[in-house]
Amino acid sequence: MTTIEFFGGLGVIGSSKIVIAHGDARVQLDMGLDIPNGEDLMAAPVGLGSRPGRELADLLRIGAAPRVPGLYDPRWLPSDVASDELTTDAAGEHALFISHGHLDHMGLAGFVRPAVPVYATPQTIALLRALQLSGEPVLGAEPDWLPIEPGAPVTVGDLTVEALPVDHDVVGACGFLVTTPDGRIAFTGDLRFHGEEARLSRDFIAAVAGVDVLITEGTTLSWEPLPAPVAESDAVARFHATLDEARGLVLVALYPRNTLRAGAFVEAARAAGRRLVWPGRIAALFARLGWEDVVTWDASRPQASDHREAIARAEGDGLRFSTVSIDAVRADPGRFVVMPDPHDLPSLLDLPLGPGDVLLHSNGQPLGDFDTWWRPFIAWLGQLGVELRSAGSGGHASADDLHAMVEQIAPRVVFPIHTFSPRRLQVPAGTRRVIAEYGVKYRLAEL
Numbered sequence: 001m002t003t004i005e006f007f008g009g010l011g012v013i014g015s016s017k018i019v020i021a022h023g024d025a026r027v028q029l030d031m032g033l034d035i036p037n038g039e040d041l042m043a044a045p046v047g048l049g050s051r052p053g054r055e056l057a058d059l060l061r062i063g064a065a066p067r068v069p070g071l072y073d074p075r076w077l078p079s080d081v082a083s084d085e086l087t088t089d090a091a092g093e094h095a096l097f098i099s100h101g102h103l104d105h106m107g108l109a110g111f112v113r114p115a116v117p118v119y120a121t122p123q124t125i126a127l128l129r130a131l132q133l134s135g136e137p138v139l140g141a142e143p144d145w146l147p148i149e150p151g152a153p154v155t156v157g158d159l160t161v162e163a164l165p166v167d168h169d170v171v172g173a174c175g176f177l178v179t180t181p182d183g184r185i186a187f188t189g190d191l192r193f194h195g196e197e198a199r200l201s202r203d204f205i206a207a208v209a210g211v212d213v214l215i216t217e218g219t220t221l222s223w224e225p226l227p228a229p230v231a232e233s234d235a236v237a238r239f240h241a242t243l244d245e246a247r248g249l250v251l252v253a254l255y256p257r258n259t260l261r262a263g264a265f266v267e268a269a270r271a272a273g274r275r276l277v278w279p280g281r282i283a284a285l286f287a288r289l290g291w292e293d294v295v296t297w298d299a300s301r302p303q304a305s306d307h308r309e310a311i312a313r314a315e316g317d318g319l320r321f322s323t324v325s326i327d328a329v330r331a332d333p334g335r336f337v338v339m340p341d342p343h344d345l346p347s348l349l350d351l352p353l354g355p356g357d358v359l360l361h362s363n364g365q366p367l368g369d370f371d372t373w374w375r376p377f378i379a380w381l382g383q384l385g386v387e388l389r390s391a392g393s394g395g396h397a398s399a400d401d402l403h404a405m406v407e408q409i410a411p412r413v414v415f416p417i418h419t420f421s422p423r424r425l426q427v428p429a430g431t432r433r434v435i436a437e438y439g440v441k442y443r444l445a446e447l
C-alpha cells in the first residue's frame, strides 16, 4: 500500500514536505523551512539559528519544523523536544530528495539523520556547496549531498524516484516522478513557463502526462487579482533600459541564487561600458561557482566582516577577484553598477548617490514589504533621493499556465500545495482536486 502524507506546504507558500511510503520504504520530497501560522517568528531581528545547539529544537517548539517520525538526527533533539515519535529509528530505507536550492524547500535538510541520504541535482548541489563555503551555510550540519542526475532514477525499496528538470528562478530546479507499485506520483517542485528555460517545464509536463497523482505548487493562485507574470527576459530588458538612460551610479538588488539573471546583468552592464561590483560574500559565491573576473571591493571600502571573511577564504582556496576602489567609483560613477549590502544600509553613504540615481529592484533582498528589512531600506533610499524601480520576474507559473499544465498532464488526482488558495486551482473533467490536510495518510490506490 502506497501512502502520501504532507508535513508542510498546506495553505502556505513554501515549507513543502511530502512523504511517500510503501512498506518499509519512505521517500521524502523537500524539507523546506516552515512559516508558522503565517507569521515568521524567526524573521529579523530575531534570526534563524540564533541559539547554538537549539537550531532545530526552537523551531520544533514554535511549530516551525515538522514532526516527521524518525527523520531527525537525535543530536539536534535536546530532551525538551525529543519524543519517541521523533527519535524512533524507523526501519527500512528512507531518502530525502530536494527539488531546488530555495530555503522553503531545503532549509531544514541539515537536521536529517546521517543514515538518510539527501539527493539533489548536481547544479543544486554546486550552488548549495558554494553558498556553504561563502558564508551562507545550511542550518544544522551540511548534508552529505548525493547527486540525482536527470535520466538516472534512484531506487528506494519499492519506490523509484526520477528528477525532471524544470524552469524556476534558481539553477538546478527539478520536479520529481515517483513510481510506486500502486501508481505514479509527480511533484512539480516550483516551476514557471515564462523563464529562459521554459522548455524544461514543458518537458516535465510531457514526462509526467497521465500520472495518477500530481502534486503541484500553486503560488500565484494566492492573490486576487492574479498578477500577470513578467517574463525573465523583460526583467533583463528593464535593466538594459535603465542603463541606457542613467548618467550616474546604478544600484541593483538581485537574488544571488538566481545566478542566470545575475550573469545576464553582468553582461548587460558590460555592454553598457560598466562593471558590476558585488559585496564580498556574493562575489565569493560566484567565484566558487566558476565565474571568471568577478568584481568586488578592494580594502579601501570597509565591508562587513562576513564579506571580508568570505573573500579571504576564497582567496585562501586559490580563487582570484577583480577589485575596485571606492575612489574609482566616486571619480566615475557612470562606469559602475553596484549591488549594495541590504543589511548594511549606512554603507550606502560611501557611494556617490543623489537625486536622479536609481536602484533597480530585481527580486533581491529585502524581498518586499513583508520583509522586516524593507522599511529601513526604503527610508534610506528616500533619504538619499534614490528612485526605487522594479525589474523583477517571478519564479512561479501564472494561474493560466498552471491550469494549462494540469489540463495537459490530466492526472487522476491533483493536490495543490505551496499556495494560500488551493481552492482556486481549477481542474479539467476527469481530474479530482484534493485539498490536503495534515495528519492524513492518503492511500494512493483509493484516491
Ligand SMILES: [Zn+2]
Pocket (backbone or CB within 6 Å): 100, 102, 105, 168, 190, 395
Ligand atoms: Zn522556489
